[in-house]
Amino acid sequence: MPASFPSAAKTFTSRAAGQVIASAHLNDLQDEVNAVETDLVAGKVGGVAAARLTAQTFTGIQQVPGGAVAAVGLGVGAANVGLYASSTSTLEVAAAGVKAIGITATAISSPVQPRCSVFHSVAQTVQTSSATALTFDSETFDIGGLHSTSVSPTKVIIPAGGDGHYLVVGDVYFIGSAAGTRRDVYIYVNGVAQVDIILVPNANAQRPQATWLGPLVATDFVELFVNHDVGAPLSVGNNSPGQFNRLSVTKLW
Numbered sequence: 001m002p003a004s005f006p007s008a009a010k011t012f013t014s015r016a017a018g019q020v021i022a023s024a025h026l027n028d029l030q031d032e033v034n035a036v037e038t039d040l041v042a043g044k045v046g047g048v049a050a051a052r053l054t055a056q057t058f059t060g061i062q063q064v065p066g067g068a069v070a071a072v073g074l075g076v077g078a079a080n081v082g083l084y085a086s087s088t089s090t091l092e093v094a095a096a097g098v099k100a101i102g103i104t105a106t107a108i109s110s111p112v113q114p115r116c117s118v119f120h121s122v123a124q125t126v127q128t129s130s131a132t133a134l135t136f137d138s139e140t141f142d143i144g145g146l147h148s149t150s151v152s153p154t155k156v157i158i159p160a161g162g163d164g165h166y167l168v169v170g171d172v173y174f175i176g177s178a179a180g181t182r183r184d185v186y187i188y189v190n191g192v193a194q195v196d197i198i199l200v201p202n203a204n205a206q207r208p209q210a211t212w213l214g215p216l217v218a219t220d221f222v223e224l225f226v227n228h229d230v231g232a233p234l235s236v237g238n239n240s241p242g243q244f245n246r247l248s249v250t251k252l253w
Helices: 025-040
Strands: 069-071 082-087 088-096 096-101 115-120 124-126 138-143 164-171 184-190 192-201 210-218 219-229 234-236 243-253
Touching: 088 138, 088 234, 096 138, 124 164, 164 184, 219 243
Parallel strands: none
Antiparallel strands: 082 088, 088 096, 115 138, 115 243, 124 234, 164 210, 164 243, 184 192, 184 219
8 A cells, every 4th residue: 555654655675584673664664554544544545535434333223112213233324224133033124214124034024015905895886897996995904005995995006115016916706696698807007907807607606816916116006897797786795704805915026
């Protein structure tokens, strides 16, 4: 490493056995040590400023209820962003002071990964030959605020920052009826059908399931539609948990 003081590094030769180092050379060596030490204290390498660790980088960790983090164990670039250990076997990643990812020897989890599962607790009437979006009045869970039971209850809407690949699963309970020629279950994304499951009518109740996997971004919305050609209104779903119409939307990555 070239010295910054004095202006040029001194030239040294190997000392032979029995030789004594002159005091002037000891001063030269001290100059070189001082120059290196000054660079290190100033956070420089070879006289050039380098990235330095700040006092914020290494602090104590305090985990509070709800997975929030008051101070990270190893900071990464900003306050409340970094790594910490919530137990002897779990490594956590914090962002904005909140646990974002948990890693153990056997699993990776995220308490904030967008996902929801919704259902309708009563039957819904669907007119014949009219594709109809199903309404969902209840939620099994909703992480990220994807669904509202009062505002656009047919839609699951991707939240801000939720861009990624999603798995969508919808299932519908058709009341038994042999009338007509078909029963349809669709998954719609932004008002466009992506999947159409077609069943032959049956006098017994039927519960078809539709699935879709694909990329979604913030404000995209998913809906579950049904259709039939009974020739009269047909009920789908019922007020029993085993007969609810259901829709789940889960961000995978």
